[in-house]
Amino acid sequence: MIPAKTILSMSIISAKTVLLVSFGYFLLLFLVAWYAEKCRKTGTCLLKNSHVYSLSLAVYCTSWTFYGSVGKAATSGLEFLPIYLGPTLIAFTWWFLLRKMVRISKQQNITSIADFLSSRYDRSTALGAIVTLFAVFGITPYIALQLKAISQTLDILSVPLATSGTDLYGYASKLPGNIDTAFLVALLLAIFGMLFGARSLDSSEKHEGLVVAVAFESVIKLIAFLAVGIFVTYGLFDGFIDVFQRFLEQFPERQDLLRLGTEQTPYTKWFTLIILAMMAVMFLPRQFHIMITENIDEQHIKSAMWKFPAYLFLMNLFVLPIALGGLIINGGDTSQADYFVLTLPLSTGHPWLALLVFIGGLSASAGMVMVSSVTIATMILNHLVMPIILKMNIQAQNFSRALINIKRLGILGVILIGYSYFKVIGSSYALVNIGLISFAAATQFGPAVIGGLFWKRANHKAAITGISLGFLLWFYTLLIPAFVRSGWLHSDILQNGLFGIDLFKPLELFGLRGFDIYTHSLFWSMLFNLSAYLTLSFFAQQSKEEQVQAEKFVDVFVEQSPQQVGKLKRISKAPTVMEFVELMSKFIGEKPAQAAIAEYLSHQEIDARGGLSDHEIPNLKSFTERTLAGHVGAAPARIILENYLSARGSEMEDVFDIFGTVTISHADSREQLSVLYEAAQIVSSKENFQKTLDNILELLAQQFKFDLCVIRFLEPESMTLMVKSLVGSSSKHFGQFERNLNMETYIGQAFLSNATTVVNDTDNIDKPISKEHIKRDGITCLAHTPIIIEGDPIGILSAFSKTAKGIFTNEFIALFENLAGQVGIAWRNDQQLQKLLRGREQEREMQIAKEIQKTLLPSNLPDLEHIAIAGLCVPAHQVGGDYYDFIERDNSSYDLIIADVSGHSIGSALIMAETRTFIHARMESIKQPAEMLQALNGYFLKDLDRSDLFVTMFYLQYNPANRRLIYGNAGHNTPLLWKKREQKIVTLDTDGMIFGIKSDITFEQKATDLEAGDILLLYTDGIIEAESKDNVFFGIERLGKLLEECDDLTPQELIDRIMIQGRIFTGMRHFNDDITLVVMKILE
């Protein structure tokens, strides 16, 4: 027996050497990753090797397990084992659980666990965000733990330990120039992540460099651990048996370390740890990423099922010997137990072995940090940043560059946050225990993921509530105690419960005592999580879209039957292929978008015009959505497409697929296919609706020798089925009368139950009312099938035979239903045609009204010697409510009128016509403007009240003899008068009110004298309320200024100038309101 060597002296390695070797190792990692990427470009993908996949899964073994397992074994005994036994157990399920997740993720381009859950549950943005937040919360500190391990082990290697048992945390990095090694390492890892984990935005794309580097690291850490294990077991001791024997001899009181059911490791805790590890290995974001997102071949799962557990076994083979050996050599001192793997070679004079172990630990940390940072950055981008970007509705041509940079920043950010955690709370209880705490966090995703895979009813409300409750309990029962033990919270809450309520003690919630912290937390968090998940899944309703998505997940291995394929959809106002490409380019960059579409189109049939057929467009939509999902996550991709389509006014609608729903046997196929084909031709012919229906029935009757075929449509008012078309020998009952809707008749049953009803032999029928008629007319068999539009029946197609029996086979029924579907199409076509015709009719009527209204305005204003006058009326719509007029009164004076009826409808136009008629008719009897306004007010009082309209008017009268203008106003915009001599503008106004409000008003009348060169401008509010893009009105001032500047123009020129300025101002050719302008200029 070789005696265990006593501690000679603690050998150390110079810090320079350690740093050099570490950076040399990082360089090697970069080279490995770079080589993997290079191989990908040359077409030899290293990921195709199943060993690489299995090894990359070992990212599960972080430095927490690399160093911590031995520490755990030395202090708590077998407690380290469940962390590895759990994954071995769950590996049994991989062939149906993991493979299902991989298959789904490939089909849906899923990028992360958050994306997986969000995709399954109604592509819920909220769920994605919640999962991401929890992952950030639970995992980022874990990154800190890795950085801490690197920093501490570096210290141990290069700083002599004065006395054994010194608290390692007390050592700061004493490296040359006070370099903070943890920071340098963090930066290197961030650069690695940015280079190899965020090469492109497409997260569903594989990251060869990253994965191969992780696999490489797994090899290194295994070699390092086996080396130190063999060294301790066979170098320091004489094999396993020797270690155990000596340990039991020296420390008989510590043999509990090798037992279960002890105070340290009760069976409940053992069980809990197994469950936590089973869940963590599947649902920790980094595991999900490596296992699912980076998987390129489902067959790799098969080999990983035994290779990964075997790896874990080898990693653990020497844990006990090292731990027990460390205890023996250190005289039972456990203070350095976490670093026995390092201190044992060091203290026995094997610094180079220690250096290898250090590199192994570095690998364990680096692998975890690299993968976690990339995964979390992806989740942050897709589930926190993208929804905000989409909400803000930023209009940019191309987001892709910005997005990829956000992702790179995210990686850097996550690692730096981890680094600051390490700096700030490096030695706290909370951080040291974050390993299991994060396992417990990942466990909360378990019910929603597994339920989502196997249970269609599970819905997003259930998942959101379950996960949220789970995390709340997790926070309360695990994190709060951890915070208290770290000294950040007062211990009051642990001792007395929240608000001093005993039942709310975080470690004895609702009075549950006697369990360790993890069992207690797992029990309560899972109880709430699962109960909410199951209850809401039972009671909450799923949307149709969520159901479809649930089916896609649960039935991912079920081959779609032709009937399911037959459920076709089409998109109305569908975007073109190029428009889809433009949309994708915006988010993923032009090149990837072009490449994706080229790949897609290479598998599609393209019609003669170079486009995709109608029913291919929904597939293209799904493809676009999936491609986007690979880059930005499922929920944002859905929002992007929905917004895009709804902005275009596009909608998904059901399509009746002529051939998709019929399965036809070989024997009958030709005849039946020809019937369907002919029916389709009839429907698409340009015949009128009635003729189409008649032809279909004719075809049906002829081909299948029916004696009578009838189509009935529902008359909604009387709720009866009325015959629309009938072919064959009519009888008194069948075909002639309308049918009431009730279940007493077969036709009523077919309509009400919305399903085909068949009687193959009328000798056995169970409806007495029908029986009577059927017997009387000698019907031997019959069938009714509903004509369905958007899921609801609108009529019935019926066929009757008087000779044959049993002719309605399942095949025939399928064909019969198909014909009914075609009748539905014909009906819909006809409805659309009618709608179009009605629309056209209306348009034509409006055109006529417009022409009539035009004639009501003065077409040519008179050419007079003392005044020049021009007018313009531009209705905003086809007809308008503006009116102006210029009427000559027995050569002595002229009446000038401008009026505005509210609205732009036919009603406004009619009131305007009425106004004109009134004025022209009463011209002779009413001489003064005020009188005319008074009379109009009285006249309109009743009419306007009824129609909810109102009229404003300005009435002027000009006498050229004395150049006197008299005027009155009924609430109209005040005309502008340019006084040439005084070079100023005055507005004309009098007291008055709009028509139709009050009966007893007096309209004031005023007068003013005009001079040569004066210009009178009448207008309606259309021009002054014309709005610019910045929501500024054109306004009276601007109008007045124009008048002032252009006083040398003729009235017509002035009007043209105003219109041009108005259009420039609004930036639009058309105005929103009617515009009327009248200009009168006094000549010399």
Add this chain to the structure above:
Amino acid sequence: MKESQESSIREAWGLCLILGLIMINFPFVHIFNTELLIFGIPELVLYFFIGWPASIVVIWLFVRYSGTDVQTDSKEVEDKSNP
């Protein structure tokens, strides 16, 4: 045929998982939780470190078995469809 084969494989895996869970938990492990040393190694440690690789071997055998089986199955189907 293939589908039922798939589902029986799935059931077998599920059974393995349940058996495994039972075998590494209370009360089953309690049988081995003694002070007894076998070849100088505590019985419980020996149980885990023999049972663990044994279960890995089981998975390995199972993967091989089910893998080849599914392949021959699909071959048979092909043969039948082309008499």
